[in-house]
Amino acid sequence: MSITLKKVSHEYNPGTTFATFALKNLSLHIEDGEAVGIIGPTGSGKSTLLQHINGLLRPTEGELEVEGIHISREKQNLSELRKRVGLVFQYPEYQLFEETVEKDIAFGPTNLGLPPEEVDKRVQNAMERMGLDYASLHDRSPFEISGGQKRRVAIAGVLAMDPKVLMLDEPTAGLDPLGRRQLMETLRSLHREQKITLIVISHSMEEIAFLCERVLLLKDGELQLDKRVEEAFEDVAFMEENGMDVPVISRVMHELRQAGKPFVRNYSSVQEAAKAILKAAGHA
Amino acid sequence: MIRLENVTFTYMDDDFPAVDDVTLHIEEGSFVVLIGHNGSGKSTLARLLNALLIPTHGDVWVDNMNTKEEDNIWEIRKKVGMVFQNPDNQLVSTVVEEEVAFGPENLGVEPEQIEERITKSLEQVGMSSYRKHPPHMLSGGQKQRIAIAGVLAMEPRMIVFDESTAMLDPQGRKEVLETIKALKKKDMTILLITHFMEEAVFADRVLVMDDGKIVMDGSPKEIFSRTEELHSYQMEFPEVIDLANTLRSAGMNLTTDILERDQLVTELCRLL
Amino acid sequence: MLRDITVGQYYPGNSILHRLDPRTKLIGTFLFIIVIFMVKTSPQYLLLGLFVLLNVFLSKVPLRFIIRGLRSIVFILMFAFAINLFFTPGTPIFRLWRIRITHEGLRLAFTMMMRLVLLIMGTSLMTLTSSPIQLTDGIERLFSPLKRVGFPAHEVAMMMSIALRFIPTLLEETDKIMKAQMARGADFESGRLLQRARALVPLLVPLFIASFKRADDLANAMEARCYRGGRGRTRLHELRYSSRDFLAFLTLAFLTAGVYVLGII
Numbered sequence: 001m002s003i004t005l006k007k008v009s010h011e012y013n014p015g016t017t018f019a020t021f022a023l024k025n026l027s028l029h030i031e032d033g034e035a036v037g038i039i040g041p042t043g044s045g046k047s048t049l050l051q052h053i054n055g056l057l058r059p060t061e062g063e064l065e066v067e068g069i070h071i072s073r074e075k076q077n078l079s080e081l082r083k084r085v086g087l088v089f090q091y092p093e094y095q096l097f098e099e100t101v102e103k104d105i106a107f108g109p110t111n112l113g114l115p116p117e118e119v120d121k122r123v124q125n126a127m128e129r130m131g132l133d134y135a136s137l138h139d140r141s142p143f144e145i146s147g148g149q150k151r152r153v154a155i156a157g158v159l160a161m162d163p164k165v166l167m168l169d170e171p172t173a174g175l176d177p178l179g180r181r182q183l184m185e186t187l188r189s190l191h192r193e194q195k196i197t198l199i200v201i202s203h204s205m206e207e208i209a210f211l212c213e214r215v216l217l218l219k220d221g222e223l224q225l226d227k228r229v230e231e232a233f234e235d236v237a238f239m240e241e242n243g244m245d246v247p248v249i250s251r252v253m254h255e256l257r258q259a260g261k262p263f264v265r266n267y268s269s270v271q272e273a274a275k276a277i278l279k280a281a282g283h284a
Numbered sequence: 285m286i287r288l289e290n291v292t293f294t295y296m297d298d299d300f301p302a303v304d305d306v307t308l309h310i311e312e313g314s315f316v317v318l319i320g321h322n323g324s325g326k327s328t329l330a331r332l333l334n335a336l337l338i339p340t341h342g343d344v345w346v347d348n349m350n351t352k353e354e355d356n357i358w359e360i361r362k363k364v365g366m367v368f369q370n371p372d373n374q375l376v377s378t379v380v381e382e383e384v385a386f387g388p389e390n391l392g393v394e395p396e397q398i399e400e401r402i403t404k405s406l407e408q409v410g411m412s413s414y415r416k417h418p419p420h421m422l423s424g425g426q427k428q429r430i431a432i433a434g435v436l437a438m439e440p441r442m443i444v445f446d447e448s449t450a451m452l453d454p455q456g457r458k459e460v461l462e463t464i465k466a467l468k469k470k471d472m473t474i475l476l477i478t479h480f481m482e483e484a485v486f487a488d489r490v491l492v493m494d495d496g497k498i499v500m501d502g503s504p505k506e507i508f509s510r511t512e513e514l515h516s517y518q519m520e521f522p523e524v525i526d527l528a529n530t531l532r533s534a535g536m537n538l539t540t541d542i543l544e545r546d547q548l549v550t551e552l553c554r555l556l
Numbered sequence: 557m558l559r560d561i562t563v564g565q566y567y568p569g570n571s572i573l574h575r576l577d578p579r580t581k582l583i584g585t586f587l588f589i590i591v592i593f594m595v596k597t598s599p600q601y602l603l604l605g606l607f608v609l610l611n612v613f614l615s616k617v618p619l620r621f622i623i624r625g626l627r628s629i630v631f632i633l634m635f636a637f638a639i640n641l642f643f644t645p646g647t648p649i650f651r652l653w654r655i656r657i658t659h660e661g662l663r664l665a666f667t668m669m670m671r672l673v674l675l676i677m678g679t680s681l682m683t684l685t686s687s688p689i690q691l692t693d694g695i696e697r698l699f700s701p702l703k704r705v706g707f708p709a710h711e712v713a714m715m716m717s718i719a720l721r722f723i724p725t726l727l728e729e730t731d732k733i734m735k736a737q738m739a740r741g742a743d744f745e746s747g748r749l750l751q752r753a754r755a756l757v758p759l760l761v762p763l764f765i766a767s768f769k770r771a772d773d774l775a776n777a778m779e780a781r782c783y784r785g786g787r788g789r790t791r792l793h794e795l796r797y798s799s800r801d802f803l804a805f806l807t808l809a810f811l812t813a814g815v816y817v818l819g820i821i
Contacts, residue, residue, distance in 0.1 A: 042423065042453045056735050079741060087739040095736040097761035107758065111741030143765070147322050157740060174450050176322040176479050177520035203453050206523065245454060248482075248523050248545060255549045261556050270523055274530040280556055283535050334780055358782050366780040373773035378721050382689055385792035390782040398792045416568070420724050434781065 001067045001084075001164065003030040003053060003197075008062035010048055010221075022048040024221040025062070032164070035191045035198040037212035037229065039205070041243045045221040046201045047090075050167045053199070054087040067164060083112060086163035090170045092154035093147070101127075101145070101153050102138040108161040119160075126160035127153075129194070131186050148179035152186070159190075165197040166190065172207060184210055205247040209233065209268035217242055233266050249273045285442055285473050286310040286333060286364070291342035293328055301340070302328040304496035312441070313471045317484040317504075320493030321518040326477045329493065330446045333475070334364040347441075362391060365435030369447040371427035372420070380406070380430055381415045387438040398437075405436035409463050425456025429463055442473035449478060461486075481522040484508075485543040492517055504543055524548050565625075567684040572800060573615040574685045578694030580801040584808055585682045591815055592674050600818045601670050607811055608677050617684050625680050626673065633669055640665035690793075692717040696786075697795050710786030718774070726767065733762045 010023040022045045030036055038046045051057040053066055055078035064071040067084040089095065098104035102123055109119045127134045130152040137145065142153050151171070159166065171187065172180040188211055191198045202208050208215055208229065215232045217225035219242050225232060232239070233250040246254070250266040253273055257263050262280060267273040286309070293303040302325045310316055320326050331337040332344050335351040346363055349356040365387075368374045377383040381402050388398045406412045409429040414422065419430050428448055435443055445464065449457045461483060468474055476483065484490050490507045492500035494517045500507055507514065508525045521529065528542040528551075536555065542548050568574075573581075595601060612619055626633075646660030683691070696713035703709050734744065737758045744755050 041455065051735065054739055056738060082739060082741050087736075089732065089736045089739070092736065094766055095733055095740075095758075095762050097758045097765075107737075107742075108740040111743070161741065174479075176518070177481065178321055178518040180479075181520065243455070249527060252524065252527065252545055252549055252552075255545075256552055256556070259549070259553050261553070270527045270530060273527055274534065277527075277531060277552065277556070278534050278536065281536055331776075336776060336780060358784070361780060361782050366777075368773060368777055368780075370770075370773055372725050373770045374777035376718060376721065376774065376778060378688055378717075382792060386778075386783070387781040389789050389791055390784065392788045392790050395790060395792055395794050398790070402792070420721075431777075438781065 002032055003067070003165070004065045005029075005052075006063050006065075008052060008059045008064060010045075010052065010057060011060045014060060021221045023052070023059070026221070026223055027062075028216065028223060028226060030197065030199070033191075033195050033197055034214060035212045036200070037208035037215045038199065038201045038218060039203070039208060039215060039244055040218035040224075044218040046218055047169055048221075049218065050087055050169060050199065050201065053165070053167060054085045055081045056087070079112070083161055084163055085165040086158040086161055086167065088155050088158050088166070088168040088171060090173060092158075093142075093150035095157075096142040096150065096154060099141060100139050101132075101142050104142050104153060105157045105160050108157055112161060122160045122162060123156075126156040129159055129186075129190060130156040131182070132156060148175055148183070151175065151179070151183065163196075165199065167199040169201045170203065171200065172202070172204070180207075187211060205233070205245055205250075206268070209247045209250070217244060219243070229268070230265065233268055236266070285312040285314075285347065287345040288332070289343045289345070291332060291339045291344055293332060293337055294340050295328075301496050303332065303339075305342070306496070306498055308491075308498060308501075310442075310473065310475065313473055315468045315474045315486070315488045316476070316491060317487035317489070318475060318477045318491045318493060319479070319481070319484055319519060324493040324517075325496040326493050327446055328496075330366070330444045330475065330477055333442075333444055334366055335360050336366075358391075362438050363441050365438055365440035365443045367428065367431050367435055367443060367445045367448045369450050371424050371431060371451065374431050375419045375427060378418050378420070380411070380417050380419055383419055383430055384433045384437045387434055391438060401437040401439070402433075405433040408436055408466070409433045423456060424452045425459035428452065428456065428460050432460070432463055432467075440472075442475070443467065445474070445476045445478075447477050447479065449480060449483065481520055485522060485525075492519065494518075505541060508543065509540055565684060566687050567615075567617045567621065568687075569616055569685070571614060571616040571685065573611060573681070575800060576685070576804055577795055577797050577801045578686045578690040579698055579795060580797070580804050581682045581686055582691070582694050582698060584804060585679055587808055587812070588678050589675060591812055592671055592678070595815055595819070596667070597818065600815050601667075601674075603811070603814050603818060604674055605670075608674060608681070611681055612677070615681060615685050617681070622677055622680055622684070626676055629672075629676060633672055636668050636672060637665045640668050688720040689717055692720075693791065693793070693795055710789075714786075722770070725770070726763075729766055730759070730763060733759055733766075 005026050005028050008023055008026045009021060011019055011021050013019050026049070038049065040046050048057060052059060052064060055071055058071065058073055060073065066081060069081045096104050098107065105123045105126055106119050109122045114122070124134050127137070132149065132152050142150060145153070172183055175183065184207060187198065190196045198211065200211055212229055215227060215229050216223060224242050225238070233246045236246050236251065236254045239246050246266065247268040249270060250268045253263055253266040263276055267276055288306050288308040291303060291306045292301045294301040306329065318326050318329070328337065332339060332351070335357045338352055344351040346360045349360055351360055375383055376386055384402045384405055385398050388401055393401070406415060409432050411426065411429050411433060414426070419427055422430065449460050452460065464474060464476065465486065476487070478484065485504045487504055490502060490504050491498050492507065492514070499517060500510065500513065508521060511529055514521070524545050525543065528538055528548055532538045538551055542551060592604065595604060612622060641657060641661050642655065644658055644661035644664050646658035648656050649659050649662070650657040692713040695716070696709050699707060699709040738744070742755060742758055747755065
């Protein structure tokens with residue numbers, strides 16, 4: 001199973017003077033088990049793209065095939081799609097509403113019509129996958145736990161639907177440094193160890209470099225770049241032209257190379273960069 | 285400018301104080317960055333500075349006025365302005381100029397003078413051409429700049445930024461930071477609360493909070509050289525400093541002055 | 557659909573109507589509504605119609621913009637027209653099976669429709685040419701004499717303007733939460749009434765919580781900016797009547813006199 005977009009366009013307010021293209025003629029293919037980062041300036045169509053992949057929005061032109069389900073302009077029942085593709089919105093803790101953490105996470109699987117025992121199993125499993133302790137948290141109110149935990153509960157609520165594809169819109173926005181790093185690590189293990197397909201929107205190139213293998217750059221609804229992460233951060237000038245930055249470590253490497261230092265890559269992680277620099281300095 | 289003496293604050297239903305016996309002096313014209321994990325008491329501390337909260341124990345002095353005294357409150361809030369986290373939740377008006385006018389109107393400033401203040405403050409944040417626009421149509425960074433203009437129009441001596449960059453995209457964050465740096469040049473006293481460690485390197489002084497206490501206090505250089513300690517308070521390093529520290533501990537002879545990217549690059553060019 | 561409603565929308569501009577004191581426009585519109593319900597004859601309607609058109613011209617708001625506002629109430633207009641047309645007793649002029657149209661009915665139907673159209677156009681003109689802030693200011697000032705008997709004129713006006721300010725924010729929020737719950741398999745569209753009502757819980761609870769948070773944030777932000785109610789507050793744009801406003805009242809007086817005269821002859 002995989003995700004394929006064929007010449008997908010989405011126009012807001014078509015036929016009026018306010019008509020604007022949120023997506024323009026977008027074609028792309030995402031294989032099972034990939035981790036894809038979506039970057040681009042605010043208003044470039046990133047969220048609109050995610051909402052198409054899970055059927056919340058329909059293309060005004062073109063078509064998609066997501067996990068074997070065909071999506072076009074016509075109305076159809078998309079509950080099957082929602083099971084397979086989970087979408088976590090920005091600041092998802094604002095969608096919590098139940099009295100207890102357990103009930104809130106159960107909302108999705110219950111909507112799928114699963115038997116109660118299966119729902120219970122899914123809830124426990126999702127909490128475990130998100131690093132939440134079932135015993136101490138399941139009967140707490142979701143409004144009384146810490147901000148980082150709320151975020152995890154909200155993501156667990158989507159994971160409990162057991163999707164093959166997990167899409168997240170700026171998952172770490174507003175978290176503190178530790179919360180940010182821990183969530184990144186959890187998401188990475190979801191992908192690496194449980195083989196879930198990840199599609200992540202982020203403004204932080206460091207996070208993209210940490211989490212993803214492939215990066216898509218959107219600008220004004222058009223796909224500007226579709227590359228492996230390491231390659232994308234090689235072309236600093238191109239990224240800048242499109243209003244994007246590269247991870248700060250990649251930029252350090254880039255500037256060292258421009259100064260004639262013998263490096264072959266713009267490594268983005270501190271460890272890789274340190275290794276390369278130490279080697280060049282003869283400290284290895 | 286501001287003195288806190290053994291300040292403790294406990295929220296009504298809580299057993300533990302959110303701010304615990306803090307003594308602190310913030311000097312006129314300084315640029316202070318306050319970091320700390322969520323729930324460490326940063327926002328509570330900020331709200332104590334302009335009498336939005338009154339200490340349970342101890343005293344907060346703003347220019348020798350105690351925030352405890354009811355009569356001082358408005359004078360204190362005029363002196364210590366505050367910009368909050370969510371740009372949507374702090375704008376009261378549907379037109380930019382009315383938004384900026386809100387503070388001066390509350391202070392009873394004469395209309396002609398309000399006009400002047402609007403012009404001046406919008407200029408300072410680079411938003412003059414948006415005077416007649418509705419704020420909700422602007423970008424996050426622009427909204428925050430309008431909020432800053434709204435505070436500037438009250439002619440404060442100090443501005444507290446309570447995670448004002450947390451909800452912005454990189455572009456918006458850059459805009460707000462540039463504005464803050466420009467204000468610093470004009471000798472505004474600034475307290476910036478943030479989760480972005482990169483923002484701390486511009487400060488004159490960095491404070492780290494944990495469990496309601498100020499646990500670290502020093503120049504960015506000092507703070508970021510105390511690796512173990514900073515980690516123990518759940519803080520991370522800006523990656524540039526992290527890289528420099530890693531290289532140094534592996535035996536490379538880097539100076540300890542490195543805070544920003546260009547410094548690291550220059551230093552590495554020298555050594556390689 | 558919602559976007560088509562021009563009542564309550566502001567059309568920015570700098571026409572003479574935009575520059576009128578909002579109090580003038582509020583009182584003027586109120587008087588105009590009274591006049592509308594006084595008129596009976598076609599010449600009177602013609603006069604009022606011309607008056608509205610003159611104002612549209614003066615406001616520089618495109619006529620089609622106002623017409624578009626009317627379009628959203630076409631159904632109500634038709635309904636009122638039909639009710640009056642078919643159910644008014646009197647001299648029949650047309651009869652088909654059970655359906656009977658009377659002379660009086662036809663007349664009343666037209667009158668009602670004219671009234672509604674004039675009413676909508678008149679009030680739209682007021683809101684189109686005054687920003688929400690001006691209107692709330694106007695209301696505050698008009699009702700401020702009542703402060704003496706304890707009526708919180710300033711607070712009411714402040715609440716109105718904040719409500720107006722937060723409408724777009726809350727609409728956006730609703731849309732977002734709805735989508736987030738739909739992504740978790742929530743269904744807001746099918747089912748019986750009771751099921752549908754229950755389906756709203758996952759939408760309404762987060763919306764309430766978010767609104768309380770916003771209200772709390774806003775209160776803090778307002779207090780931090782020295783807000784302490786209406787006392788001692790100045791205004792950027794102090795309301796002041798000018799010669800324009802007297803001219804406007806004079807015109808209205810002439811209009812009323814004209815309607816009165818036309819009613820006698």
